Amino acid sequence: MKANSFSIVIPTHNRSALVAVLLQTLSIARAGFTDAVEVFVIDSSEGDEATTIQELCVKWGASYLRCTNNVCKKRNIGIQRASGEYVFFTDSDCEVPPxxxxxxxxxxxxxxxxxGGVLGLTTITGNLAPIWRTLELDSSFTA
Incomplete structure (x- = not known):
């Protein structure tokens, strides 16, 4: 295990366009971080979607892993492969700040x-899903 190194685990299914954006934002974050970072995309897509996600992994330096199980199993596979000191989970529909x-x-x-874990706040941009429209961000929240 390398000090301050990260293993990033991304479960996905049929979200190549979103994975492209996430991997691009991760590449910017990786460029500003001096320690080792490995990225695992664990995918259950089929056909062209799977091929596109594989190509994105090659382009952005991520490891592509196949798993047809649910998101929990995908995360566990990522943990098993992780060699970083810290395991960082993000979903394929996210973007990360630099x-x-x-x-x-x-x-x-x-x-x-x-x-045991570190949590980052989520900033929502673009069109909001109905659930997010019903929730209010409470400024008194502290970690």
């Missing part, structure tokens, strides 16, 4: 004790 890896590493390092 400093996400540095922020997460800093959170782990500054905790001063064993940390």
């Amino acid at each position: 400093d996400i890896l540095n922020q997460h590493a800093q959170a782990y390092e500054s905790a001063g004790e064993d940390v």
Whole structure:
């Protein structure tokens, strides 16, 4: 295990357009992070979608893994393959900010004790799904 290294696990199914955006934003985050980062895309897509996601993995330096099971099994496969000190989960419909890896590493390092996980707030852009329209962000939330 390498100090401050990350293994990023991305489960997906039939979301090549979203995976493309996520991998692009991850490449920017990786460029601003000095320690090792490995990315695993665990996919259950078929046909052209699977081929496209494989090609995206090659383009953006991610490892492509096949799994036809549910998202929990996909995450577990990612954990089994992970060699980083920290395992970072994100969904294929997300985009990450450029400093996400540095922020997460800093959170782990500054905790001063064993940390089981670090959570990042979600910023929603674009059209909101109905569920998000019904939820309000409570500014009193603190971690």
